Amino acid sequence: MKQLKDISTEEKIMEAAKEVFMKYGLYGARMQDIADTAKINKALLHYYFRSKEKLFDKVFEGALSKYFEVMDVFANSELPLKKRLFQYIDNIIDFYSEYPQMSMFIIKEIGNNPELLKEKIQAAKKNKTHRLIQVLEEGMKNGEIKKTDATLFLINFQSLCSFPFLAAPMFKHSLNAHGKDWEKDFSNDKLKKSIKTFIENTLG
Amino acid sequence: MKQLKDISTEEKIMEAAKEVFMKYGLYGARMQDIADTAKINKALLHYYFRSKEKLFDKVFEGALSKYFEVMDVFANSELPLKKRLFQYIDNIIDFYSEYPQMSMFIIKEIGNNPELLKEKIQAAKKNKTHRLIQVLEEGMKNGEIKKTDATLFLINFQSLCSFPFLAAPMFKHSLNAHGKDWEKDFSNDKLKKSIKTFIENTLG
DNA sequence: GTCTATACACTGATAGAC
DNA sequence: GTCTATCAGTGTATAGAC
Numbered sequence: 363m364k365q366l367k368d369i370s371t372e373e374k375i376m377e378a379a380k381e382v383f384m385k386y387g388l389y390g391a392r393m394q395d396i397a398d399t400a401k402i403n404k405a406l407l408h409y410y411f412r413s414k415e416k417l418f419d420k421v422f423e424g425a426l427s428k429y430f431e432v433m434d435v436f437a438n439s440e441l442p443l444k445k446r447l448f449q450y451i452d453n454i455i456d457f458y459s460e461y462p463q464m465s466m467f468i469i470k471e472i473g474n475n476p477e478l479l480k481e482k483i484q485a486a487k488k489n490k491t492h493r494l495i496q497v498l499e500e501g502m503k504n505g506e507i508k509k510t511d512a513t514l515f516l517i518n519f520q521s522l523c524s525f526p527f528l529a530a531p532m533f534k535h536s537l538n539a540h541g542k543d544w545e546k547d548f549s550n551d552k553l554k555k556s557i558k559t560f561i562e563n564t565l566g
Numbered sequence: 567m568k569q570l571k572d573i574s575t576e577e578k579i580m581e582a583a584k585e586v587f588m589k590y591g592l593y594g595a596r597m598q599d600i601a602d603t604a605k606i607n608k609a610l611l612h613y614y615f616r617s618k619e620k621l622f623d624k625v626f627e628g629a630l631s632k633y634f635e636v637m638d639v640f641a642n643s644e645l646p647l648k649k650r651l652f653q654y655i656d657n658i659i660d661f662y663s664e665y666p667q668m669s670m671f672i673i674k675e676i677g678n679n680p681e682l683l684k685e686k687i688q689a690a691k692k693n694k695t696h697r698l699i700q701v702l703e704e705g706m707k708n709g710e711i712k713k714t715d716a717t718l719f720l721i722n723f724q725s726l727c728s729f730p731f732l733a734a735p736m737f738k739h740s741l742n743a744h745g746k747d748w749e750k751d752f753s754n755d756k757l758k759k760s761i762k763t764f765i766e767n768t769l770g
Numbered sequence: 771g772t773c774t775a776t777a778c779a780c781t782g783a784t785a786g787a788c
Numbered sequence: 789g790t791c792t793a794t795c796a797g798t799g800t801a802t803a804g805a806c
Contacts, residue, residue, distance in 0.1 A: 371789080385678060390594030393782060403791055408783060410789095465733075466674065473667075473735040474589060484743050495746070513751040514760055517730050517737065525725035528732070529669075531677040533721060539688050542699070547717040556718055563767040575771080597800060607773055612801060614771095 372410050374400045379421050384463040387470060388418050422471060423482060429464055432457050437493045443501040444565065451523065451557050455550050458527040465524045501565075508566035515564060522557045576614050578604045583625050588667040591674060592622050626675060627686060629668055636661050641697045647705040648769065655727065655761050659754050662731040669728045705769075712770035719768060726761045 378400035382391045393414055397404040411417035436450040458465065498512040526533070526548070534544040582604035586595045597618055601608040615621035640654040662669065702716040730737070730752070738748040 387591060387594050389596075390591050392593075392780090394780090404782085405784080405792085406790065412783090414782065463677075466670075469733050469736050470670065470674070472739065476735060476739065480739065480743075484739075495744075511751075511756065511760075513741065513746065514756050517733075517752070517757070518726055518760055518764070520733065521725045521729035522722055524733070525729040526721050529673050529721075529724065529728070531680060532673050535676065535680065535684065535688075537717065539684075540699075542717065547715075548721070552715065552718050553721070556715075556722055560722070560764065560767075563764075596798090598798085608800090609774085609802080610772065616801090618800065 371402065371406070374402065375407060375410055375417075376421065376424070379417050380425070383418055383421050384425075384467040387467075387474070388415075389474075391418075419482075422468075425461075425464055425467055426482060428457075428461070429468060433494065437497070443497065443506050444561065446497075447561055447565075448558055451554055451561075454523050455554050455557075458524065459550055462527040462530060466528050508564070510564060518560070518564075519557075522553075522560060526553055575606065575610070578606065579611060579614055579621075580625065580628070583621050584629070587622055587625050588629075588671040591671075591678070592619075595622075623686075626672075629665075629671055630686060632661075632665070633668055633672055637698065641701070647701065647710050648765065650701075651765055651769075652762055655758055655765075658727050659758050659761075662728065663754055666731040666734060670732050712768070714768060722764070722768075723761075726757075726764060730757055 375396070378396045379391075381399055382396045385391070386395075391414075393407055394404055396417075397407055400407075407417065411420060432453050433450070435453055436446050441449065495512050495516060498507070498515065501507045502509045502512070530544075530548075533548070537544045537547065579600070582600050583595075585603055586600045589595070590599075595618075597611055598608055600621075601611055604611075611621065615624060636657050637654070639657055640650050645653065699716050699720060702711070702719065705711040706713045706716070734748075734752075737752070741748045741751065
């Protein structure tokens with residue numbers, strides 16, 4: 363059984379590692395930077411996690427499962443399909459709001475090391491995205507929603523949910539630089555509503 | 567006046583630098599990696615561009631202006647507003663198709679160094695996004711398009727155009743892993759059409 | 771302009787005191 | 789478990805031959 367003290371330091375490291383790895387990626391991140399952020403010594407990083415790669419793996423694994431665990435709520439529900447989609451929108455937007463860099467981090471690291479990470483992704487994602495497409499196609503078959511390209515719908519759907527948080531820094535600079543106020547113009551509720559409208563228009 | 571030989575090597579470096587910087591970012595990229603990619607010696611990098619930072623600046627500047635220059639086509643045209651939007655969609659999708667990492671690169675680097683890059687972004691973007699919002703709001707005023715939140719529309723619009731290319735590696739793995747064929751299921755034309763449908767539904 | 775050799779700082783990682 | 793000191797390897801950058 364772990365002691366409270368152990369958890370504290372280990373989790374301090376994990377939190378710091380998450381922050382730094384998400385910002386700079388595997389190769390760009392510096393162990394010193396992680397240690398400073400966690401307010402501990404560099405050597406402790408190697409004491410808890412043997413190497414940079416191992417620490418990164420832990421962070422990446424955690425990010426992946428959190429990322430896809432939101433999809434469970436959607437897949438397991440017994441609500442009507444469109445209600446499930448709406449609920450999923452609420453959940454995923456709230457999730458991104460809390461972890462704005464999550465999506466970017468996963469995409470970027472997968473893009474850089476596709477082979478290395480393949481198994482992890484598949485393990486975490488199994489029965490997630492796949493099930494969503496399946497459910498969509500079933501819903502189209504039995505007439506619950508309008509017929510459309512399920513894959514393309516999924517892409518558009520994920521785009522609308524994810525990109526605003528990825529590109530927030532850019533939007534912020536761009537809008538603020540021209541007198542517009544991002545904090546005022548953008549809100550999670552507005553975004554949710556607009557994505558729901560997209561669903562209504564696309565799936566009827 | 568530059569000689570042809572000079573341009574050749576300098577551009578070889580720029581191409582290689584673009585590739586490596588986009589993949590790993592400013593801090594993750596290695597000069598050796600850039601030199602290898604350009605098939606030249608490491609010392610030559612410093613001969614043409616004095617430092618890593620200076621080389622990065624050149625790459626980032628080029629990326630930014632290319633990224634926003636696509637918007638010019640939109641802003642300067644005298645076509646009806648919706649036709650301009652449709653033309654912009656065609657252009658930006660073709661552009662991302664050629665430079666899939668461009669959007670990610672800019673977003674990521676702006677996110678990491680907001681202060682450092684502020685002026686460059688503003689210089690490159692001036693009268694671009696701003697003008698687009700302006701044009702949209704004018705179009706709503708004179709009844710050419712349906713009234714809606716211009717900022718939120720812009721976010722959704724950019725999301726639909728950019729994210730599919732950012733997340734392509736993830737989508738690819740996810741779909742291929744479950745029997746679906748990304749290369750078959752996804753095409754630029756399908757994406758263009760779906761975004762145009764979004765425009766129709768949103769702006770009437 | 772292009773290469774080799776090298777200076778010098780920084781990085782991940784380990785040893786050893788406490 | 790936590791720290792300081794330190795090593796080997798790699799990184800950016802420069803000097804100098806051709």
